[in-house]
Amino acid sequence: MNELASVYDPKAVEDKWYKYWEEHGLFSSKPDGREPYTVVIPPPNVTGVLHMGHMLNETIQDILVRRARMEGKNALWVPGTDHASIATEAKVVKRLAERGIHKTDLTREEFLKHAWDWTHEYGGIILKQLRKVGASCDWSRTAFTMDDIRSRSVIKVFVDLYNKGLIYRGVRMVNWDPAARTALSDEEVIYTEQHGKLYYLRYKIVGEDRYAVVATTRPETIMGDTAMCINPNDPKNQHLRGKHVIVPLVGREIPVIEDEYVDIEFGTGCLKVTPCHDVNDYMLGQKHNLESINIFNDDGTLSEAAGLYVGMDRMDVRVQIEKDLIAAGLMEKVEDYTNKVGMSERTKVPIEPKLSAQWFLKMTDLVKPALQAVLDGEIQFHPAKFVNTYRHWMTDTKDWCISRQLWWGHRIPAYYLPDGKVVVAEDIDAAVVKARELSGNNALTAADLRQDEDCLDTWFSSWLWPISLFDGINHPEGEELSYYYPTSDLVTGPDIIFFWVARMIIAGYEFMGKKPFSNVYFTGIVRDKLGRKMSKQLGNSPDPLELIEHYGADGVRMGLMLAAPAGNDILYDDALCEQGRNFNNKIWNSFRLVKGWEVSDSIEQPEHSRLAVAWFTAALNKALAEVKDLFAKFRLNDALMTIYRLFWEDFSAWYLEVVKPAYGTPIDRATRDATIGFFDTLLRLLHPFMPFITEELWQHIAERADGESIMVARIPEPAAVDERLIAAMAVAKDVVAGVRNVRKTKNIAPREALRLQVVGEFDNPLSAIITKLAVLDAIDIVETKDATAASFMIGTTEFAVPLGDSIDVEAELAKLEADLKYARGFLATVEKKLGNERFVANAPEAVVALERKKQADALSKIATLEQAIAALKGARF
RNA sequence: GGGCGCUUAGCUCAGUUGGUUUAGAGCAUCUGCCUUACAAGCAGGGGGUCGACAGUUCGAAUCUGCCAGUGCCCACCA
Numbered sequence A: 001m002n003e004l005a006s007v008y009d010p011k012a013v014e015d016k017w018y019k020y021w022e023e024h025g026l027f028s029s030k031p032d033g034r035e036p037y038t039v040v041i042p043p044p045n046v047t048g049v050l051h052m053g054h055m056l057n058e059t060i061q062d063i064l065v066r067r068a069r070m071e072g073k074n075a076l077w078v079p080g081t082d083h084a085s086i087a088t089e090a091k092v093v094k095r096l097a098e099r100g101i102h103k104t105d106l107t108r109e110e111f112l113k114h115a116w117d118w119t120h121e122y123g124g125i126i127l128k129q130l131r132k133v134g135a136s137c138d139w140s141r142t143a144f145t146m147d148d149i150r151s152r153s154v155i156k157v158f159v160d161l162y163n164k165g166l167i168y169r170g171v172r173m174v175n176w177d178p179a180a181r182t183a184l185s186d187e188e189v190i191y192t193e194q195h196g197k198l199y200y201l202r203y204k205i206v207g208e209d210r211y212a213v214v215a216t217t218r219p220e221t222i223m224g225d226t227a228m229c230i231n232p233n234d235p236k237n238q239h240l241r242g243k244h245v246i247v248p249l250v251g252r253e254i255p256v257i258e259d260e261y262v263d264i265e266f267g268t269g270c271l272k273v274t275p276c277h278d279v280n281d282y283m284l285g286q287k288h289n290l291e292s293i294n295i296f297n298d299d300g301t302l303s304e305a306a307g308l309y310v311g312m313d314r315m316d317v318r319v320q321i322e323k324d325l326i327a328a329g330l331m332e333k334v335e336d337y338t339n340k341v342g343m344s345e346r347t348k349v350p351i352e353p354k355l356s357a358q359w360f361l362k363m364t365d366l367v368k369p370a371l372q373a374v375l376d377g378e379i380q381f382h383p384a385k386f387v388n389t390y391r392h393w394m395t396d397t398k399d400w401c402i403s404r405q406l407w408w409g410h411r412i413p414a415y416y417l418p419d420g421k422v423v424v425a426e427d428i429d430a431a432v433v434k435a436r437e438l439s440g441n442n443a444l445t446a447a448d449l450r451q452d453e454d455c456l457d458t459w460f461s462s463w464l465w466p467i468s469l470f471d472g473i474n475h476p477e478g479e480e481l482s483y484y485y486p487t488s489d490l491v492t493g494p495d496i497i498f499f500w501v502a503r504m505i506i507a508g509y510e511f512m513g514k515k516p517f518s519n520v521y522f523t524g525i526v527r528d529k530l531g532r533k534m535s536k537q538l539g540n541s542p543d544p545l546e547l548i549e550h551y552g553a554d555g556v557r558m559g560l561m562l563a564a565p566a567g568n569d570i571l572y573d574d575a576l577c578e579q580g581r582n583f584n585n586k587i588w589n590s591f592r593l594v595k596g597w598e599v600s601d602s603i604e605q606p607e608h609s610r611l612a613v614a615w616f617t618a619a620l621n622k623a624l625a626e627v628k629d630l631f632a633k634f635r636l637n638d639a640l641m642t643i644y645r646l647f648w649e650d651f652s653a654w655y656l657e658v659v660k661p662a663y664g665t666p667i668d669r670a671t672r673d674a675t676i677g678f679f680d681t682l683l684r685l686l687h688p689f690m691p692f693i694t695e696e697l698w699q700h701i702a703e704r705a706d707g708e709s710i711m712v713a714r715i716p717e718p719a720a721v722d723e724r725l726i727a728a729m730a731v732a733k734d735v736v737a738g739v740r741n742v743r744k745t746k747n748i749a750p751r752e753a754l755r756l757q758v759v760g761e762f763d764n765p766l767s768a769i770i771t772k773l774a775v776l777d778a779i780d781i782v783e784t785k786d787a788t789a790a791s792f793m794i795g796t797t798e799f800a801v802p803l804g805d806s807i808d809v810e811a812e813l814a815k816l817e818a819d820l821k822y823a824r825g826f827l828a829t830v831e832k833k834l835g836n837e838r839f840v841a842n843a844p845e846a847v848v849a850l851e852r853k854k855q856a857d858a859l860s861k862i863a864t865l866e867q868a869i870a871a872l873k874g875a876r877f
Numbered sequence B: 001g002g003g004c005g006c007u008u009a010g011c012u013c014a015g016u017u018g019g020u021u022u023a024g025a026g027c028a029u030c031u032g033c034c035u036u037a038c039a040a041g042c043a044g045g046g047g048g049u050c051g052a053c054a055g056u057u058c059g060a061a062u063c064u065g066c067c068a069g070u071g072c073c074c075a076c077c078a
Helices: A014-023 A052-070 A085-098 A108-122 A125-133 A148-163 A219-224 A235-240 A279-288 A314-327 A367-375 A386-394 A428-439 A479-484 A494-512 A544-551 A553-562 A574-595 A607-632 A636-659 A669-686 A691-700 A723-746 A767-773 A809-835 A837-842 A845-875
Strands: A036-040 A074-078 A167-177 A182-184 A189-205 A211-216 A227-230 A244-246 A253-258 A270-273 A331-344 A352-361 A380-382 A414-416 A422-424 A487-492 A517-522 A526-528 A570-572 A754-759 A776-782 A789-794 A797-802
Touching: A014 A125, A014 A691, A036 A052, A036 A479, A052 A074, A052 A125, A052 A487, A052 A526, A052 A544, A052 A553, A052 A636, A085 A108, A125 A544, A125 A553, A148 A167, A148 A422, A148 A494, A167 A331, A182 A352, A189 A219, A189 A270, A189 A314, A211 A219, A211 A270, A219 A314, A227 A235, A227 A279, A270 A279, A279 A352, A314 A331, A367 A386, A367 A494, A380 A386, A386 A494, A414 A428, A422 A428, A487 A494, A494 A517, A544 A553, A544 A574, A553 A574, A553 A636, A553 A691, A574 A636, A574 A669, A574 A691, A607 A636, A607 A669, A607 A723, A607 A767, A636 A669, A636 A767, A669 A691, A723 A754, A723 A767, A723 A789, A723 A797, A767 A776, A789 A809, A789 A845, A797 A845, A809 A837, A809 A845
Parallel strands: A036 A074, A036 A487, A227 A253, A380 A517, A487 A517, A526 A570, A754 A776
Antiparallel strands: A167 A182, A167 A352, A189 A211, A189 A244, A189 A331, A227 A270, A244 A253, A414 A422, A754 A797, A789 A797
16 A cells, blocks of 8 residues: 555646536536526736635635535536726726836727737636636626626616616715826725824914914915805904905915804814815815816826926925925914825825716615615524624715726727717617707717726626626526526625625615525635735735645635634734645545555454444534534634544544454455445545545545546435433543543553453443553453542542552542542532522522532542542552 | 734644533543554544633633733824
């Protein structure tokens, strides 16, 4: 048997089996009579590469899908990628810039060609990487959010929502990303604490030789000031009522207005009002009918309208204007100040509030069924704590800004007539028809219509993902859709609960009238072992593919899963992968042992083997039931730990040690067959977590036809468990450990057979196992043990190994005294309870009875120990 | 400023409706072993007054209150 190395080599088998599975079509699914189990992948960015977050997320999905498949369900995992409008466009723009090409030099068509080239070049890398992980996706279904079916779905949905009156175009204050030069939704703005400054600026009061002082964090916006605002109830600023002030440096005269919005306590109680560049100022401008001056270009530089600093970047202006204000004597003071600044989630630059015409989706009614479904538990979140987060967001949802000033994405299907009116239609031909109806001008042609330049938010396509993957928008009655939808489980990070999860639920109810999935498993964030987020800058983010290279895919999968309860961040450490790799090795070596056995039909099954088979059958079934229950609760890490311990402790350390024959001797047929059967089941149980090694060994332990695979083998349903054997084995293990301890402390060789005395009664059905593992000649039931014996207690029973003259009386005494002390302490706690009249009177009878039993047991144990101590003392001389 | 969650062994976490030993697991650590499946291993051991305080109860890691620490989400205070 020693042609097999003692170390398992994942590299030798992983690619082989992945190819085997793929070639035999084991990943693919078609509708049939079985119960469906469907997972859709959270589509990674088409040009992205696999990172640790993906590794965790995809591993979890694969575990769920493989388990479902082995439960006999028709399991389908649909892969795909997302066009990631902003991120991808930014990358393309950057690459073009490296070649000296600016986006503005290109037509939309030329730019899109570059973008598609980029997509074809880098697109799908991540899908190849997923194969290394072992992902059992149905690759024939690979989708892209901008492929034909998904694009038509998006456009159709836009038109439908527009026709329902839920989509509208309007001029609003939106979040503007000056780097990407596009509007963003509220969810794409991340507020972060920034250490900045609070500037106190002097505004000269017209007609007086005094100044009003305004505190602001953004002095560069003063060119857009069109008023100063005070609170009418502010006693310290009463002198400003009805006055005008001069904007510093600019020299423009602006009125002082009054509004209770102003916080009297903040700064000086004077607020500068810049309606174009602040949401609240915009509100004030509307209310008080103020002039608006837009001082910024789309890229965050100062516009002609600013008059000063034209063409400079806003951040540079902030630095320069501070100097200029000081020089002009118009800066009262500057303080350090910490406030929250909205940053673009994608480009990480500060958001600029900007007034612009955008498309919006009304959310108020759409969210209602989606909220209810989660509150009612029709859709379950794991862990459930995220229901709170979800409810919070869903109860006050603002309209969704869905237009982006980008080219890479789905172009908005709105067409403007020459007179500025708009029609929304699925294509240009339909638009012409509608335009003619609208205008009454039948001479209108496509050439007269101008399509909206904007494209849609990426999430406006991914919110349809569970539907559009089955072409459900275009074919709501399709066979695929009705079979696979609603999908079963969704696995994703809580960071996109609003971006994606909530919106998919909304879309599900709005477009299909049904939930998109039944369960959402929220993963945690993968951090380093110090709890820091993984980042390129810190260099603490390992490349999953390198880890796979080093530890094997199974090892990495297991390492991540051991540390990843749903919703908990996982602190990644290479030690986790080592544990995974070590477990692989353990399995491998157990296999080597079993494979090396020579079988003989002429040997009878020994009693200890017969008992071991019976016991392990019970242990295995108990674990099967536990794992099944844990899967139902999405406690995958606990499920894995249960299997880990079953394999390592129960199977390898105990079961195999009982049944393995002495070196060079054959094993009986019955035991060997039972062992192979156990091994088979263990591999199946483990396969969802560690697909490669389990396939490799499963193929080895029996003859398999071509195309057979553990992937489609069934995990057995748990059978009834003989708890008596489980309990008996627990005692047996303790007895064996007790004897081993005696050997160790007395320096008795492992193979030297001993006798074991049991004082009083002992009827363990597994005593043959004890005899075998503890290497005993016999177990003697005795009234009184030898005075010179090393003894130990298990429960209330005393065991003793007679040692004759070789006993170390003092050491033995010390041990017994320690046991006695413990037993007395324990008795004291029990008797304290029983001595409490109110306990005896009020506690349930069963609880009191249990305490009485404990008391009796403790008393008998103490008596036994005292006797043993007395006997030893007698033997001392 | 609101809302939610967490705090149990050195680390990561279990602990179901309060009562199956004086609270468990994995990893780490310590001791002894290269015992023909496996040193990526085997056999043992140590380690926690369950964040603090108060309360309810015959009985609290578990329920209540308050406090401290920590994390997340939301919010227009310049």
